[in-house]
Amino acid sequence: MAAGGAAMTGSGLVADVAVARRGFRLEASVACEPGEVVAIMGPSGAGKSTLLAAIAGLARLSEGRVRIGDRDVASARPRRHLRAAQRGAVLLGQEPRLFPHLTARENVAFGTRARGIGRSVALGEADDWLWRVGLPGAGDKRPAHLSGGQQQRVAIARALATAPQVLLLDEPLTSLDPETAGDIRAMLSEQLTATRATALIVTHDAVDAAGLASRLVLIEEGRVTQSGDVRDVLHAPATRFAASIAGLNRVEGVARGGLWRAPGVSPEVLIESADAASRAAAEEDGGAVAAVFRPGVVRLERAGESSWTGALRLVTDDESTPGTWLARVTRVEQTPVGARVHTADPAVAVDVGADVVADLRLTAGVPVRLTLAPADVRLQSIGAGAGAGAMRSRSAARAALEAGAVTPGASA
Known part of the structure; x- marks a missing residue:
C-alpha cells in the first residue's frame, strides 16, 4: 500500500x-x-x-x-x-x-x-x-x-x-x-x-x-x-563476461569449413556443432565465430606426459579430430558440487567431481585431453549479438x- x-x-x-x-x-x-x-x-x-x-x-x-x-x-x-x-x-x-x-x-x-x-x-x-x-x-x-x-x-x-x-x-x-x-x-x-x-x-x-x-x-x-x-x-551470451554469468564457456575463434577453429594454436583445435543454425554461422571461412557450451559437458582425461615436450604439444593421430584436443590445466577451483578445471589454448573451463581431481591428480601444469560432443555445442557469429x-x-x-x-x- x-x-x-x-x-x-x-x-x-x-x-x-x-x-x-x-x-x-x-x-x-x-x-x-x-x-x-x-x-x-x-x-x-x-x-x-x-x-x-x-x-x-x-x-x-x-x-x-x-x-x-x-x-x-x-x-x-x-x-x-x-x-x-x-x-x-x-x-x-x-x-x-x-x-x-x-x-x-x-x-x-x-x-x-x-x-x-x-x-x-x-x-x-x-x-x-x-x-x-x-x-x-x-x-x-x-x-x-x-x-x-x-x-x-x-x-x-x-x-x-x-x-x-x-x-x-x-x-x-x-x-x-x-x-x-x-x-x-x-x-x-x-x-x-x-x-x-x-x-x-x-x-x-x-x-x-x-x-x-x-x-x-x-x-x-x-x-x-x-x-x-x-x-x-x-542462453546466447554475446561476450565472454555474459557467458561467465550464465555459467557457460564462450570461446572465440574463426570459421573453417563449417567448423570452429582456435586461431594461433598448433596443432589446430577444431570444434563442430550438430545444430544447423550453428553450422550456418560457421559457413564463411575466416569469419569470426564463438563456440558456446557448458563446462559440465566437456569430458576430461589425463594425457600422458609424452604428449608434451616443454611448451609444445606433440602431434598425435586424433589431435586434428574435431571436438578432441590436448590442453594444460592452469588452475583448479572448488565448486559446491566438485571442482572447475581451467585450461588454456583455448581457454576452456571443465566441471568435474572432486574424485576426478584426486584420481587424476589435477594441478596447474598437468596435461589433459578434452572431448566435446557436437550435440553439446552452439556456434555463434561474433557481432550479431553484442x-x-x-x-x-x-x-x-x-x-x-x-x-x-x-x-x-x-x-x-
Missing part, C-alpha cells in the same frame, strides 16, 4: 546518458516500461552504479537526457538537473542506512512524513509495510536490535512506502548470506509485482536477474554490450526521448 492507501504503479523511464568521472566515461542507454523490472549486470568498475547515480540525480550528465514519466529530470543540452528529491526516484544500496535513533516503524514512515503525510497515517502505513516485508511486530525495534536481513527488509519497506516513480536497487542482496538473500529476493519479487513498480536492479548474481527482472542489460567498460530478455541473454543488441538499446532509448515518452516496446 502506497501513501494514502492507493496501489503504487511505477512510471516509465528512459535514460540515454554519458557521464565522465575521473578518467572513466559511461555511455549507456536504458528504457523501462511502466511497471517493468530491468536487471543490470557487468564487471566491477563497468559503470553500473554510475548509471544509477545519473538517474537518481547524484551524478551530472556530460551528454544525454533522463526522462521519468513525462518529465525530463536531467539533460545536458539544455542544461537541466533536478535534485534527487524532485525526481521521484529512490535509490537503495547494499547498506540499509537506517536512522539508528528511530524505530523500524519510524524509519519506514520517515519518507512518507517528508512528503506531507500526517504522523498517524504514516505510522499506520509503516506497520502495513512491515507486515508486507515479513516483519510484523518489529515496529518498535531500533536497527541495533535487528539482524542484517531484517534491516534490509525495513529499508525496502521504506523505499516502497514512498511510492517512487522509479526504484533503483544497487546490489541490495550482496552483503547478505545466501539463505537470507534468497528469502529477501522472494519477498522483493512479490512486492515489485504487487506494487507494479518500475525498477532497475544492479546485481552480480544471475539468480537475481532471473528471479526479479524480465530483461537484462549488460554493461562492460562503460558501454552496453548486450540486452534483451533475461533468458535470451543467458553489437546489434547495443545498437538496438541506444536507438530505442533515443526514439523514446524524441517522442517525448516511453514508447511501447522500447527496450534497454
Whole structure:
C-alpha cells in the first residue's frame, strides 16, 4: 500500500546518458516500461552504479537526457538537473542506512512524513509495510536490535512506502548470506509485482536477474554490450563476461569449413556443432565465430606426459579430430558440487567431481585431453549479438526521448 492507501504503479523511464568521472566515461542507454523490472549486470568498475547515480540525480550528465514519466529530470543540452528529491526516484544500496535513533516503524514512515503525510497515517502505513516485508511486530525495534536481513527488509519497506516513480536497487542482496538473500529476493519479487513498480536492479548474481527482472542489460567498460530478455541473454551470451554469468564457456575463434577453429594454436583445435543454425554461422571461412557450451559437458582425461615436450604439444593421430584436443590445466577451483578445471589454448573451463581431481591428480601444469560432443555445442557469429543488441538499446532509448515518452516496446 502506497501513501494514502492507493496501489503504487511505477512510471516509465528512459535514460540515454554519458557521464565522465575521473578518467572513466559511461555511455549507456536504458528504457523501462511502466511497471517493468530491468536487471543490470557487468564487471566491477563497468559503470553500473554510475548509471544509477545519473538517474537518481547524484551524478551530472556530460551528454544525454533522463526522462521519468513525462518529465525530463536531467539533460545536458539544455542544461537541466533536478535534485534527487524532485525526481521521484529512490535509490537503495547494499547498506540499509537506517536512522539508528528511530524505530523500524519510524524509519519506514520517515519518507512518507517528508512528503506531507500526517504522523498517524504514516505510522499506520509503516506497520502495513512491515507486515508486507515479513516483519510484523518489529515496529518498535531500533536497527541495533535487528539482524542484517531484517534491516534490509525495513529499508525496502521504506523505499516502497514512498511510492517512487522509479526504484533503483544497487546490489541490495550482496552483503547478505545466501539463505537470507534468497528469502529477501522472494519477498522483493512479490512486492515489485504487487506494487507494479518500475525498477532497475544492479546485481552480480544471475539468480537475481532471473528471479526479479524480465530483461537484462549488460554493461562492460562503460558501454552496453548486450540486452534483451533475461533468458535470451543467458542462453546466447554475446561476450565472454555474459557467458561467465550464465555459467557457460564462450570461446572465440574463426570459421573453417563449417567448423570452429582456435586461431594461433598448433596443432589446430577444431570444434563442430550438430545444430544447423550453428553450422550456418560457421559457413564463411575466416569469419569470426564463438563456440558456446557448458563446462559440465566437456569430458576430461589425463594425457600422458609424452604428449608434451616443454611448451609444445606433440602431434598425435586424433589431435586434428574435431571436438578432441590436448590442453594444460592452469588452475583448479572448488565448486559446491566438485571442482572447475581451467585450461588454456583455448581457454576452456571443465566441471568435474572432486574424485576426478584426486584420481587424476589435477594441478596447474598437468596435461589433459578434452572431448566435446557436437550435440553439446552452439556456434555463434561474433557481432550479431553484442553489437546489434547495443545498437538496438541506444536507438530505442533515443526514439523514446524524441517522442517525448516511453514508447511501447522500447527496450534497454
